[in-house]
Amino acid sequence: GAVVSQHPSWVICKSGTSVKIECRSLDFQATTMFWYRQFPKQSLMLMATSNEGSKATYEQGVEKDKFLINHASLTLSTLTVTSAHPEDSSFYICSARVWTGPSNYGYTFGSGTRLTVV
Amino acid sequence: KNQVEQSPQSLIILEGKNCTLQCNYTVSPFSNLRWYKQDTGRGPVSLTIMTFSENTKSNGRYTATLDADTKQSSLHITASQLSDSASYICVVSASQAGTALIFGKGTTLSVSS
Numbered sequence: 001g002a003v004v005s006q007h008p009s010w011v012i013c014k015s016g017t018s019v020k021i022e023c024r025s026l027d028f029q030a031t032t033m034f035w036y037r038q039f040p041k042q043s044l045m046l047m048a049t050s051n052e053g054s055k056a057t058y059e060q061g062v063e064k065d066k067f068l069i070n071h072a073s074l075t076l077s078t079l080t081v082t083s084a085h086p087e088d089s090s091f092y093i094c095s096a097r098v099w100t101g102p103s104n105y106g107y108t109f110g111s112g113t114r115l116t117v118v
Numbered sequence: 119k120n121q122v123e124q125s126p127q128s129l130i131i132l133e134g135k136n137c138t139l140q141c142n143y144t145v146s147p148f149s150n151l152r153w154y155k156q157d158t159g160r161g162p163v164s165l166t167i168m169t170f171s172e173n174t175k176s177n178g179r180y181t182a183t184l185d186a187d188t189k190q191s192s193l194h195i196t197a198s199q200l201s202d203s204a205s206y207i208c209v210v211s212a213s214q215a216g217t218a219l220i221f222g223k224g225t226t227l228s229v230s231s
Binding site: 006041042044045095108109110112114 | 159
């Protein structure tokens with residue numbers, strides 16, 4: 001089945017530094033990828049939607065200059081947290097839309113990245 | 119406002135027992151409803167997906183039901199196993215194109231021996 005590989009699974013960084021998270025679709029082409037953020041015991045919150053070859057669409061309240069999303073190929077989307085601060089510490093998850101038929105699709109999620117900013 | 123509410127928030131059951139998780143939604147127009155299992159520190163994994171016309175869908179020991187009239191869904195787990203301990207998330211698509219997903223907060227299930 002469709003697999004999305006997300007790396008790294010966890011990362012610790014110092015305040016002020018930048019961190020890049022990668023999501024790769026291993027056996028399919030992902031024209032659309034979604035980036036979520038999840039706090040403990042909370043539901044996933046959509047941060048942005050990225051389409052291959054175009055600019056990402058950010059949800060209200062998400063700083064596009066802080067959370068840089070690049071979807072330059074059909075198999076790779078990246079999220080870069082720039083100038084990270086402790087409040088950016090969270091669980092970040094990517095997801096790709098997977099078409100299973102002309103009008104049917106599902107969503108496959110990456111395994112998530114635990115970001116801790118110290 | 120589009121919302122998905124799940125109950126209970128958490129649940130503890132003994133191994134081998136059955137349990138049922140609830141999901142109520144106020145999402146319009148409705149496209150489909152999905153149940154996901156999320157292990158701690160991992161991404162969600164799809165269990166079932168149901169469209170408006172489907173009342174029930176099974177995946178092994180997991181059986182989901184949908185009542186589109188009352189806007190309620192349930193996920194029944196049969197003969198629970200320790201590995202069923204996880205968060206179960208109900209997700210509803212909010213548009214005809216199904217592009218907007220509304221996530222519930224999840225039910226945390228703990229299966230003990």
